[in-house]
Amino acid sequence: MMSFKKWIILSVLTVIPFLANSQFRLTEAGKQKGVNEKNITKNISxxxxxxxxxxxxxxxxxxxxxxxxxxxxxxxxxxxxxxxxxxxxxxxxxxxxxxxxxxxxxxxxxxxxxxxxxxxxxxxxxxxxxxxxxxxxxxxxxxxxxxxxxxxxxxxxxxxxxxxxxxxxxxxxxxxxxxxxxxxxxxxxxxxxxxxxxxxxxxxxxxxxxxxxxxxxxxxxxxxxxxxxxxxxxxxxxxxxxxxxxxxxxxxxxxxxxxxxxIAFVNPARSLLKEYQAMPAIQFSEEDMGDTLSIKIINLSDIALSSQYNYYVFNSFGAEVASYNGGFENIYPYIQTKNFQTSPNHANPPINFSYSLNPNQWETFDVVHIVKEGVGQDSRTSNDTISFKQVFENYFAYDDASAENGFGIEPITVSNLALGFNLRVPDTLTAVDIYFNSTYQDANQKPFYLCVWNSLAGKPNDSIYRSHTYLTPTTEGLNQYTRYYLDSPLVIPQGEFFVSLQTKYSDYLNLGFDRNTDCSSKMFGNWSNSWEPNTLFKGSLMIRPYFGYKALIGLEEVEKEELNFSLYPNPTNSTVNLKINNSNNFHNTNYKIRIINMLGKEVYSSAFKTQIDVSALSNGVYILYIIDTKTHQTKQEKLIIQK
Missing domain, CATH: 2.60.120.260 (Galactose-binding domain-like)
Incomplete structure (x- = not known):
């Protein structure tokens, strides 16, 4: 096990002197900005x-x-x-x-x-x-x-x-x-x-x-x-x-x-899988499902209230495939107790189902959590719903695509930073997505080799791939990954394998590090022909291996990125406008609209239009879907009706 003296956390503000010989370092990360504000309608009254x-x-x-x-x-x-x-x-x-x-x-x-x-x-x-x-x-x-x-x-x-x-x-x-x-x-x-x-x-x-x-x-x-x-x-x-x-x-x-x-949620929704935020459909098994969720619900009033908690799982067509009813539970004021909801029916709901997948077909699911005050006098409904998109495509992800810190290696000689994954069936590795943090004067751009290792006793063992040339860290945008293609597709057998970055430079290689998920047990460093585990820093490296030839072609990714829409006003009491934020290759005739209530029932359906009359819908939270009738891909947003 790596000794404590081998580790350091580097804050932008302070450095711990007695850890100065460490090879692992932790820094702060950039924020999700870069959004074009020119297209945003401003309030003038x-x-x-x-x-x-x-x-x-x-x-x-x-x-x-x-x-x-x-x-x-x-x-x-x-x-x-x-x-x-x-x-x-x-x-x-x-x-x-x-x-x-x-x-x-x-x-x-x-x-x-x-x-x-x-x-x-x-x-x-x-x-x-x-x-x-x-x-x-x-x-x-x-x-x-x-x-x-x-x-x-x-x-x-x-x-x-x-x-x-x-x-x-x-x-x-x-x-x-x-x-x-x-x-x-x-x-x-x-x-x-x-x-x-x-x-x-x-x-x-x-x-x-x-x-x-x-x-x-x-x-x-x-x-x-x-x-x-x-x-x-x-x-x-x-x-x-x-x-x-x-x-x-x-x-x-x-x-x-x-x-x-x-009464409100405190934290965002998370994956229903034990380890991954996303994984290849062909690699999924019921064993990947988690057992329970950790949900934080708060009562901001000064009296005890009754609340109801449910979660629903919808497939990409908006059909409900699973649900959980936590019933009604009392929740006591946080300002008095300093506690969130403690009832396990709400705080630790069970995951009582498994995703049903065709291993040869990509699929996404929306997991929607809702909490409601029992007598309906909640002053804010927008914080009563959280959702998570569960993706089964052609890649593994431990991270949630948000870098709260930077993580990396500061080598003295040749060094490797490796992250482990597990295949249930053999597959062909074709690319790796990596997110590098933006640094002052682009000082992060130090060349590295992309490597793949097989496993022995849970650690990297033999190198089975190394890129022919050095690669260079690039930052495509905040929390935007750079895709590095392998020189040739690599067939990986069933079992554990590791993706690593090898560098010979003495400066810091600043990778995105997600602090809201934790794959620290899968992270290893190698400095002198000795692989040592990460035992100190909790989080997930933003490294995502991609499999199959779709990663090479990139067509699926482009198709899914072409449609991005927003709703306004939201909440609404009568009409809602749909604004397409990225209109490349968008044709109204290819799309239809569906609105699903929290019971999974369709309450509205039509061909695509830019304004919808929702005055007939009751107060509550709905999911509005835009569906591509040719590819069956969907995009969805939460819609709140408040009269």
Whole structure:
């Protein structure tokens, strides 16, 4: 077993000196940015109170109906036990996923999140009423520094340094000035937990100055970051994370007004398989199914409530193939108990079925989880549904396609970093997808050999493939993999095999490292003809082996990427618009629309159209599918009806 002195975690902010001879290193990773904001419809009218945002409806770009602009980004993967699923994260990267120009080690302004205009002059319902400081208007939010909790090698993302900060400002239109109203310096989640046994700071700011009581009030958050003072640019990438959640602005509030009637999911949905997030259909067996799930549900009110939990599994045609009914259970207030739902019927539901697959046909399934308050008075329904897409195609994936950190080897001589997989039947390896983190001045671009090894006693044994030439790390985009084709297809027999990266350079090879899944037992390093297991860092390398000739041709991947659509408004009460975000080779006549309720029943079907009348549907959560009638591929989105 590798001794403790062999390991190091490298934070962008700190390096542990007594681990300086390590060969494995861990760094922070980039964010999922690079989304073109030109095609996003912006809100041009002022918002009427209440303003509430829990970031459960959007990914990447914040809701344009609430936010004017943002370098910050919405994600489900970086925070530790957020108030509800989904947060907005601030870091050191711009909207294209690159370090801000002028980034330095002393400090620089980074991300900004600015609200749309908000009416603090009056309310309109039930009757128009002028607002004044006597209306007790408060802006509250939850904030968490990045980096996670516990041992430094368990860090998720990056902890801000003490000299870093997160700032809240209010805008005065009469003075044309932004005023600082709140600020926090860098800190760790551990210090928050030690004080209050919770993972987030709750901040509640009164608005009392009359300069803000107009029809164009705005507020914004911005962070100040700093790069590590590290001589190797390969270590210097993203840093200084801050997470915000549940931003709430309204009148008739109190300073200690924390409780809100909301039962919600805390974490995103995960795979129903024991080890993999995705795997080849031909390799699947019932033995791959997990036994139970781990579900975090929270009660944000100050009283015990009853809730119902279910999950449903739909195939690619929208037909229900499995379901689970957890019944009704009481859930007690988190602000009193500091606990999530503890009933095993909801917190640890069984996986009581197995996927039914044709081993020669690709298939995807949607696993949809729903929690509802028993009496139906939940103030927010958008955080009551989470879903996971289970993919059975031609590749293995331990990771969830989101890099919270970077991981790699810093060799003294020739070194290998290997990841193991298992074949139930022989197959032909044709390509490997790898995600490399973007680093400062592209210092990550150190050549490597792509290698494949057979197995002996659970470790890499003999090399059965090495690329003819060195390959170069490239970054296609944030969390976008680069495909490396083998020089010739390689038939791999049944059993375990390993994919490895071999390098001779003394600088760091910064691979994407997913901290929300864990294949650490499958990771090995080799420095001096000795393979040693990873026993310290929990997570999954973003390395995905591909099999068969479809990976060479790439046609299936192109077809599936060509259709990407969004729904708006969502939630809706009458009509919903469909917007095709990527229209390459898209023809309306090839597609149809289906809407399925949570019982698996079809409630709407039609040929493709850009606007749908859903006024006849009852309140609730639905899945809207667009189906390619020629290839039978589908795309789907959650649709919420709220009247």
């Amino acid at each position: 002022s918002i009427v109170l209440p303003f509430i945002e829990d970031f459960s409806n959007y990914r990447n770009i914040p809701n344009p109906n609430l936010w004017e602009n943002s370098g910050a980004w919405v994600n489900f993967d970086y925070p530790v036990f957020p108030p509800t699923v989904g947060v907005v994260t601030f870091d050191a990267l711009d909207s294209q996923g690159q370090l801000y120009q002028g980034a330095n080690t002393t400090g620089f302004p980074a991300d900004t999140l600015t609200s749309c205009k908000i009416r603090l002059d009056s309310t309109l319902l039930p009757t128009p009423t002028k607002l004044t400081p006597q209306d007790s208007i408060y802006l509250s939010f939850y904030v968490q520094p990045g980096g996670g909790i516990g041992d430094i090698w368990d860090n998720i993302g990056a902890t801000p340094a003490k000299k870093d900060s997160l700032v809240l400002q209010f805008y005065s239109i009469s003075q044309n000035t932004w005023h600082n109203v709140w600020k926090t310096e860098g800190l760790r989640v551990d210090s928050i937990f030690a004080k209050d046994s919770t993972y987030w700071l709750f901040i509640n700011i009164p608005i009392v100055d009359t300069i803000y009581f107009n029809s164009e009030f705005r507020f914004r958050f911005l962070n100040f970051a700093s790069l590590a003072n590290n001589p190797s640019y390969a270590y210097v990438d993203n840093c200084d994370h801050w997470h915000l959640d549940y931003i709430y602005l309204n009148k008739d509030r109190r300073y200690d007004d924390r409780a809100i009637r909301d």
